[in-house]
Amino acid sequence: MQSETPTMYDADETDAQAPPVRDPSTAMDGRGATVNVGAVTAARPEAPAPAEAPESVFEVRELSAYYSSFRAIRDVELDIPRNRITAFIGPSGCGKSTLLRCFNRMNDLIPGAHIKGRVNYHGVDLYDSRVDAVEVRRRIGMVFQKPNPFPKSIYDNVAFGPRVAGYRGSMDELVESSLKRAAIWDEVKDKLKQPGTALSGGQQQRLCIARTIAVQPDVILMDEPCSALDPVATLKIEELMFELRTDYTILIVTHNMQQAARASDETVFLTMGDDRAGYLVEKGPTAEIFTNPRNQLTEDYVSGRFG
Numbered sequence: 001m002q003s004e005t006p007t008m009y010d011a012d013e014t015d016a017q018a019p020p021v022r023d024p025s026t027a028m029d030g031r032g033a034t035v036n037v038g039a040v041t042a043a044r045p046e047a048p049a050p051a052e053a054p055e056s057v058f059e060v061r062e063l064s065a066y067y068s069s070f071r072a073i074r075d076v077e078l079d080i081p082r083n084r085i086t087a088f089i090g091p092s093g094c095g096k097s098t099l100l101r102c103f104n105r106m107n108d109l110i111p112g113a114h115i116k117g118r119v120n121y122h123g124v125d126l127y128d129s130r131v132d133a134v135e136v137r138r139r140i141g142m143v144f145q146k147p148n149p150f151p152k153s154i155y156d157n158v159a160f161g162p163r164v165a166g167y168r169g170s171m172d173e174l175v176e177s178s179l180k181r182a183a184i185w186d187e188v189k190d191k192l193k194q195p196g197t198a199l200s201g202g203q204q205q206r207l208c209i210a211r212t213i214a215v216q217p218d219v220i221l222m223d224e225p226c227s228a229l230d231p232v233a234t235l236k237i238e239e240l241m242f243e244l245r246t247d248y249t250i251l252i253v254t255h256n257m258q259q260a261a262r263a264s265d266e267t268v269f270l271t272m273g274d275d276r277a278g279y280l281v282e283k284g285p286t287a288e289i290f291t292n293p294r295n296q297l298t299e300d301y302v303s304g305r306f307g
């Protein structure tokens with residue numbers, strides 16, 4: 001595989017007629033990665049039944065992340081299964097957001113931030129110097145804590161990414177399908193020209209999810225996406241996450257343990273040592289982590305005795 005030149009290594013190889021969208025089965029081998037939206041949708045396999053052992057989208061090996069000389073996380077070993085929701089929990093400051101940002105090289109944007117170790121994405125080292133970080137962030141999208149629609153119309157918020165990528169298909173159809181997929185179409189279809197910022201917080205967050213979906217990612221990273229939302233809006237996002245996992249792999253950082261318990265398939269528990277470096281204590285199926293954890297630290301945390 002490494003002998004081929006993966007598409008992500010060279011954005012110039014992409015088809016100018018359409019944004020480079022992924023086919024999960026061939027996303028990184030440079031032969032089938034750049035295909036049109038219709039083809040990728042048709043080719044997308046069904047999500048495996050929960051009982052089957054899913055393939056890994058990410059393999060994290062001996063990962064440490066630093067801000068200059070400060071080590072924020074250390075020696076993380078982790079596989080992230082495809083078409084699952086994986087939640088990251090742990091006390092504030094243990095490195096959950098830092099770890100999440102390692103999955104799409106978002107930390108690269110922070111001066112002094114660097115990593116040691118490996119993050120493999122479909123078998124390719126994301127931190128290989130030949131990998132195009134912009135293409136990485138298109139395939140591995142991110143939804144932030146505070147909804148951050150652009151100061152543009154609802155329509156243009158969704159169309160922005162595909163336009164930048166040179167999408168030449170029907171933009172109206174792409175906007176509509178993305179808004180539908182993010183479960184917000186019915187609420188906005190009659191006011192697409194109105195500013196995205198005029199929507200409620202929960203609607204803005206679903207608009208941001210539509211914006212992420214519009215560039216056809218493979219993975220969606222969510223950093224406390226509900227912390228600014230009321231309980232009803234939170235529930236809508238959680239329901240949406242479950243629908244989206246048919247097509248996407250979702251990683252979510254949450255400080256809300258109830259949310260992790262009800263809205264994820266897998267849970268990763270991190271804590272931090274005396275040096276304040278976060279480390280992975282335990283990972284596993286969410287039900288197991290919350291009802292029958294193997295590690296005392298996990299038990300103390302999920303039962304509310306610590307953190």
Ligand code: ADP
Nearest residue numbers: 067072091092093094095096097098099110276
């Ligand atoms: P969590 O998401 O679990 O609350 P973070 O990943 O935000 O934890 O932070 C982990 C550690 O890294 C903390 O000690 C925090 O102060 C530090 N940190 C986070 N972001 C930065 C940054 N941009 N520059 C320097 N240190 C940072």
